[in-house]
Amino acid sequence: MEEEASAAVVEEVNNMKQEEEEKETTNFSKPIDVVELTTEELIAKAIAPVKKQFLRPPPVRSTTHSFSNEKPLSSSNIVKEKKSKRQSKRERREEQKSALHLCPEVAKAGNVFACRYGLKCRFSHDVEAYKAQKPADIEGNCPFLNLDGQCPFGLSCRFSGTHKVEDPEDALKVQKKAEVNGLKKDVQKLLWKNKTKFPKADAQLKLLGLLNKSKTKDVEVEEEEGDQATLNGCCADSKDNGVQVNCDSVCKEESFNKVPVEEGSLDDLVAIDDPQPPKKAKIEVVDNSCSSEKDNGLSSVKEGSEEIHTQTQVEKITADTYSAEADKSLKLHPREKKLVDFRGKLYLAPLTTVGNLPFRRVCKSLGADITCGEMAMCTNLLQGQASEWALLRRHSSEDLFGVQICGAYPDTVARTVELINRECEVDFIDINMGCPIDLVVSKGAGSSLLTKPMRIKNIIQSASSTVDIPVTVKVRTGYFEGRNRVDSLISDISQWGASAVTIHGRSRQQRYSKLADWDYIYQCAKKAPDVLQVMGNGDVFSYLDWNKHLSDCPELSACMIARGSLVKPWIFTEIKEQRHWDISSGERLNILKDYANFGLQHWGSDTKGVETTRHFLLEWLSYTYRYVPVGLLDVIPQRLNWRPPSYCGRDDLETLMASESAADWIKISEMLLGKVPDGFTFSPKHKSNAYDKAENG
Structure with missing residues (x-):
C-alpha cells in the first residue's frame, strides 16, 4: 500500500511538472503582438512604444534561453567534466x-x-x-x-x-x-602573513569598546623585546623608567595572557610602543605590595608623594578619556577634516562586473563628474587578493574618485579603510549596506546590516574615526518590502560620522523589480540634517528624471546613476546639455571602440588581454541592446523598466545593436577585437529580473 501511494505521488508530481512545461511553452510560442496594441496599452504593459513601421512580426520563440549562443542539442556545451x-x-x-x-x-x-x-x-x-x-x-x-x-x-x-x-x-x-592604486608586493606579503599593523583602526576600536568582544577565539598577546603589548589599557610594563607594574589590583576579572577579539577581526594587535599608541593604554599603576626590587638600585616605590602622584595621573587620564567619549567636539569630526561636495554632480554608481575602469573612463569622457569603483569585500582585501585589489584601480582621468567596500564587522571595515587610506589615492570611501546578493547577505554584510542598527553604528563610527577622508554610506529602503526603516536612522547616520548617504529606492526583497520609491527617498532627505548630503538612486534614465527629482525635493543633493548608464552611457551628456540625444549607430560604435581601446590598455594587448576585454565588452552589450533610439519611439523619453520589442533599426548596424541574441553581440565584438577563438561561448552574468515580467513596472 505504501509503495502504491508513493508511486501515485510521484506520478502526480510528474504530471504537474509536465503541465507547467506545457504552459511555459505555450507562453513562449504565443508572444504579445505589439502591432495590435495601442501606445497606452504598450506603456501599461511596460513595453517600449516603438513606431509601427519599425516593428517586426512576432516570431515563434523556442524554450531555449535567448541570452546564450550555445547549441541546445550539443551535450558537450551543457555537461562539463568536473576536474579536481x-x-x-x-x-x-x-x-x-x-x-x-x-x-x-x-x-x-x-x-x-x-x-x-x-x-x-x-x-x-x-x-x-x-x-x-x-x-x-x-x-x-x-x-x-x-x-x-x-x-x-x-x-x-x-x-x-x-x-x-x-x-x-x-x-x-x-x-x-x-x-x-596597484597592490605593492611587499604589502601583499605582509597581508598574506597576517603581519600588517593597523594602529589607528585598533585605537579607535579600543576606544569604542569593540576590540574586546569575543565570539569564537582568543588571541594571545605578543611580547616584543620584553615589553608587554596591552589592549585593555589597564596595565603595561615600562622599560624606560625601570618600574615593573602589576595588574592584579586593576583587572581582577580580565585575563593577562589572553585578550578576546571579536569574530571576523585579524590577529594583528597594536602594541603600546607603536608609533601612534592610544592614550588610554599609557596608564601605569603602581602597587607597593606586589612590586619587585631591582639590583640596579631601583628599590620599591616610595609611599606618599609618588603614590599620590600616580593615583592623580590615573584619575586625570581616565577623566580625559571619559570626557573625550562624552564630548565628541574634543576630537576632529570627519566633516571638519575634508569634504567632497556631491551637490549637483553627476555620480556614476559602483556597478558590479560592468563598472570596471575602462567603462568608467568612457562615462568620464561622456560627462560623469564622480566615479566609484566596484564593490570590494573587506575580508578579501585584508587577505591580499590581487583580483580584489584590482577593483581599487584608478585612472588619472578620474579627478573625483571613490572606492566602495563591503564588510560585516566593525574591525574588518575599520582596518580596511585604514589600509586603503594608507596605500591608495582615493577621495572618499563608500560603505555598501544595501547589496542584495545572497552570498553577501548570508555573511552578515550588505543589506543584512539594515536589520542591525547597532552594527551599522559601530561600523560607521569606527571607519569615520580612523581615516581623514570622507566616509559615505549606500543603503536600501529596508530589508523587507513594505517595512522601510532608513528614515529612522538618517539623523543618526550623520552623528555617527558619515558625510553622505545614498538611498536606493528599493528594498532588499525587491532586488531590482518594480519602480524605485522616490517619495520615500524625499521623505528621508527632508529628515536628514543639513550637514548630511543625501543622494537618491533608482530608475534615472533621462535628463527629465534628473530634473524632476531635484526640483521635487530641494533637500536632495544629487542623483546616483546606475543601470541607466549601462544601457546608455551618454545619459551624462544628455543631462549636462538638457536634451534627448538621438544618437546614431555609428556614434554608438565609436563609444564601443573607445571602450575596447581602454580595455586593451587596462587588461593588455596580448591574447589574454584581448579576450578579457571581449568578455567584459559582451557583458556590457547584454545591457546596451535594451536601448531604443529616440527617433523610433512614439513616446519620449524611454523608461528604464520598458522592455524593447523586436524591431528593425534605421540601418543594419542599429538593427544588429538591438538584437537580444548573444551571437549578434559576438559579431559586434569581432568588429573591434577580431575573430573569437574556436569553441567560444558566452552567457551574461547578470540578468536583471526587472525585464522578466511586465508587472514589475
Whole structure:
C-alpha cells in the first residue's frame, strides 16, 4: 500500500511538472503582438512604444534561453567534466609551458636572455615557436602607440605589426602607467602573513569598546623585546623608567595572557610602543605590595608623594578619556577634516562586473563628474587578493574618485579603510549596506546590516574615526518590502560620522523589480540634517528624471546613476546639455571602440588581454541592446523598466545593436577585437529580473 501511494505521488508530481512545461511553452510560442496594441496599452504593459513601421512580426520563440549562443542539442556545451584542483593546476602549468605562453620579459625585449629566471622560468622562451603559432594580428593600431615609450607587451601584442622601429634611446623608455592604486608586493606579503599593523583602526576600536568582544577565539598577546603589548589599557610594563607594574589590583576579572577579539577581526594587535599608541593604554599603576626590587638600585616605590602622584595621573587620564567619549567636539569630526561636495554632480554608481575602469573612463569622457569603483569585500582585501585589489584601480582621468567596500564587522571595515587610506589615492570611501546578493547577505554584510542598527553604528563610527577622508554610506529602503526603516536612522547616520548617504529606492526583497520609491527617498532627505548630503538612486534614465527629482525635493543633493548608464552611457551628456540625444549607430560604435581601446590598455594587448576585454565588452552589450533610439519611439523619453520589442533599426548596424541574441553581440565584438577563438561561448552574468515580467513596472 505504501509503495502504491508513493508511486501515485510521484506520478502526480510528474504530471504537474509536465503541465507547467506545457504552459511555459505555450507562453513562449504565443508572444504579445505589439502591432495590435495601442501606445497606452504598450506603456501599461511596460513595453517600449516603438513606431509601427519599425516593428517586426512576432516570431515563434523556442524554450531555449535567448541570452546564450550555445547549441541546445550539443551535450558537450551543457555537461562539463568536473576536474579536481590538482588536475586543473597541472593543466595550467602545462599550458604555461606551451609555446603560446611566451615569457612577458622575453616578449617585451625580444631577447631570450632578458628573463632573470632563465631555465627556471615557468613560461616558454622559444621565440621562434611562438611566432609560428601566434594568432594573426588584429586590424587596427596598438593601443599604446600614441603613448610615450614602447609597448609593454612587445612580441605578444596582437597589434605588433603596427609597432614603430624604435631608436636605441626610445627602446629604453618605459610606458608611464596612467593607473594608480596597484597592490605593492611587499604589502601583499605582509597581508598574506597576517603581519600588517593597523594602529589607528585598533585605537579607535579600543576606544569604542569593540576590540574586546569575543565570539569564537582568543588571541594571545605578543611580547616584543620584553615589553608587554596591552589592549585593555589597564596595565603595561615600562622599560624606560625601570618600574615593573602589576595588574592584579586593576583587572581582577580580565585575563593577562589572553585578550578576546571579536569574530571576523585579524590577529594583528597594536602594541603600546607603536608609533601612534592610544592614550588610554599609557596608564601605569603602581602597587607597593606586589612590586619587585631591582639590583640596579631601583628599590620599591616610595609611599606618599609618588603614590599620590600616580593615583592623580590615573584619575586625570581616565577623566580625559571619559570626557573625550562624552564630548565628541574634543576630537576632529570627519566633516571638519575634508569634504567632497556631491551637490549637483553627476555620480556614476559602483556597478558590479560592468563598472570596471575602462567603462568608467568612457562615462568620464561622456560627462560623469564622480566615479566609484566596484564593490570590494573587506575580508578579501585584508587577505591580499590581487583580483580584489584590482577593483581599487584608478585612472588619472578620474579627478573625483571613490572606492566602495563591503564588510560585516566593525574591525574588518575599520582596518580596511585604514589600509586603503594608507596605500591608495582615493577621495572618499563608500560603505555598501544595501547589496542584495545572497552570498553577501548570508555573511552578515550588505543589506543584512539594515536589520542591525547597532552594527551599522559601530561600523560607521569606527571607519569615520580612523581615516581623514570622507566616509559615505549606500543603503536600501529596508530589508523587507513594505517595512522601510532608513528614515529612522538618517539623523543618526550623520552623528555617527558619515558625510553622505545614498538611498536606493528599493528594498532588499525587491532586488531590482518594480519602480524605485522616490517619495520615500524625499521623505528621508527632508529628515536628514543639513550637514548630511543625501543622494537618491533608482530608475534615472533621462535628463527629465534628473530634473524632476531635484526640483521635487530641494533637500536632495544629487542623483546616483546606475543601470541607466549601462544601457546608455551618454545619459551624462544628455543631462549636462538638457536634451534627448538621438544618437546614431555609428556614434554608438565609436563609444564601443573607445571602450575596447581602454580595455586593451587596462587588461593588455596580448591574447589574454584581448579576450578579457571581449568578455567584459559582451557583458556590457547584454545591457546596451535594451536601448531604443529616440527617433523610433512614439513616446519620449524611454523608461528604464520598458522592455524593447523586436524591431528593425534605421540601418543594419542599429538593427544588429538591438538584437537580444548573444551571437549578434559576438559579431559586434569581432568588429573591434577580431575573430573569437574556436569553441567560444558566452552567457551574461547578470540578468536583471526587472525585464522578466511586465508587472514589475
